[in-house]
Amino acid sequence: MRLVFAGTPDFAASALTALLQTDHDVVGVYSQPDRPSGRGRKMIPSPVKKVAMEAGIPVFQPESLKTAEAQAELKALNADVMIVAAYGLILPQAVLDIPRLGCLNIHASLLPRWRGAAPIQRAIAAGDRETGITIMQMDAGLDTGDMLLKVSTPIDETDTGGSLHDRLADLGGQAIVEALRGLENGSLSAEPQDDQKACYASKLSKEEGHLDWTEDATALDRRIRAFNPWPGTFTDADDLRIRIHAAEVIDITSEKHPGTVMARSRDGIDVACGLDVLRITRLQLPGSKAQSVNDLINGGKEILMPGQELD
Numbered sequence: 001m002r003l004v005f006a007g008t009p010d011f012a013a014s015a016l017t018a019l020l021q022t023d024h025d026v027v028g029v030y031s032q033p034d035r036p037s038g039r040g041r042k043m044i045p046s047p048v049k050k051v052a053m054e055a056g057i058p059v060f061q062p063e064s065l066k067t068a069e070a071q072a073e074l075k076a077l078n079a080d081v082m083i084v085a086a087y088g089l090i091l092p093q094a095v096l097d098i099p100r101l102g103c104l105n106i107h108a109s110l111l112p113r114w115r116g117a118a119p120i121q122r123a124i125a126a127g128d129r130e131t132g133i134t135i136m137q138m139d140a141g142l143d144t145g146d147m148l149l150k151v152s153t154p155i156d157e158t159d160t161g162g163s164l165h166d167r168l169a170d171l172g173g174q175a176i177v178e179a180l181r182g183l184e185n186g187s188l189s190a191e192p193q194d195d196q197k198a199c200y201a202s203k204l205s206k207e208e209g210h211l212d213w214t215e216d217a218t219a220l221d222r223r224i225r226a227f228n229p230w231p232g233t234f235t236d237a238d239d240l241r242i243r244i245h246a247a248e249v250i251d252i253t254s255e256k257h258p259g260t261v262m263a264r265s266r267d268g269i270d271v272a273c274g275l276d277v278l279r280i281t282r283l284q285l286p287g288s289k290a291q292s293v294n295d296l297i298n299g300g301k302e303i304l305m306p307g308q309e310l311d
Contacts, residue, residue, distance in 0.1 A: 001081055001183075002024075002025050002080045003024050003025065003026045004079040004081075004083070005030070005085075006082060006083070006085070006091075008086055009086050010165075011165060013169075014169035014173045015169070016029065018173025022177055022180070024180060027078075027079060028059075028060060028074075029057050029058070030060050030062075031049045031059060032089065033061045033062075065089055066092050071095060081180070082099045082102075084138060086106075093140045096138055096139065096140065104136065104137060105145065106133060106175065109123065109201070110131055110152060112193040112195065115142055115201060117203040118201045119201040120165050120168060121201075121226040121227060122201040122226070123155060123164075124225055126199075126222075128155055131168070132153050132168070133172045134147050135147070144193060153171060160226070160228040208223075208227070209223075209233040211310075213274070214258045215274050217273040218275075218276065221278060235259075235311065237304060238308075240286060242286075243290070247281055249276055250277040251276055252276065254272040254273075259272065260272045261307060261309075264306055267293070268293045269283075269304045
């Protein structure tokens with residue numbers, strides 16, 4: 001089939017790479033406009049654009065798909081299907097109607113569980129035991145279209161937002177190839193979503209990374225893992241902002257005020273929570289790289305000492 005692909009970040013680039021290894025003909029790729037990045041603020045192409053350019057596929061980067069010009073450009077590609085993965089632009093109904101077989105979305109959740117921008121991180125933070133990829137027939141709603149194919153994966157207790165992202169990116173590529181095979185042979189069946197079971201996975205913000213020690217240790221551990229690598233989590237110790245990269249739950253009762261440093265050893269820094277204790281094992285001081293607590297102690301830094309209150 002003639003395919004058009006629309007996506008921007010690494011998650012989408014994995015799917016495009018998988019499609020390029022099939023017999024389908026990717027006739028055009030859409031990605032968000034290049035953005036300035038780094039200290040030099042150079043214009044950096046998206047991961048999807050890089051894959052497309054290496055494969056010699058025409059790349060289109062409109063600011064919007066709502067204009068008649070952008071829609072005419074898409075129509076001229078004469079695509080059977082448009083594949084969308086983390087594109088970042090809204091597709092109006094006029095665009096959804098252009099490909100012969102419509103638009104398919106690669107969504108990183110077992111719909112309708114998490115709709116929205118951050119399903120991977122929200123699933124970890126909520127304590128979900130599994131997640132996966134849903135291939136969905138797109139409609140004008142926010143991730144509300146009929147489900148065509150689902151592939152699941154367990155969420156391990158050590159999974160981070162980064163590790164789960166990478167696993168789902170690979171699954172997304174496999175799932176869309178399988179879905180296109182089913183589309184060709186007529187084996188796919190559309191299943192409507194149950195709106196009553198839907199949760200909204202709102203966009204992540206840096207402010208959400210501020211740890212509230214009155215929460216239980218398990219919830220804080222999940223957030224630390226979910227927000228790793230971005231936007232990250234942090235706590236304030238006096239006038240220092242300390243980023244927390246890894247921690248573990250210690251199942252003990254503490255009568256200390258939440259946020260109080262209870263113990264400091266080479267194994268980690270134990271902090272009282274609303275329930276149980278959180279042991280910080282890897283952290284980052286201002287102006288430094290991430291390091292283990294063992295390395296912190298070896299460096300002679302007398303910070304996060306027993307009795308200190310964290311905010």
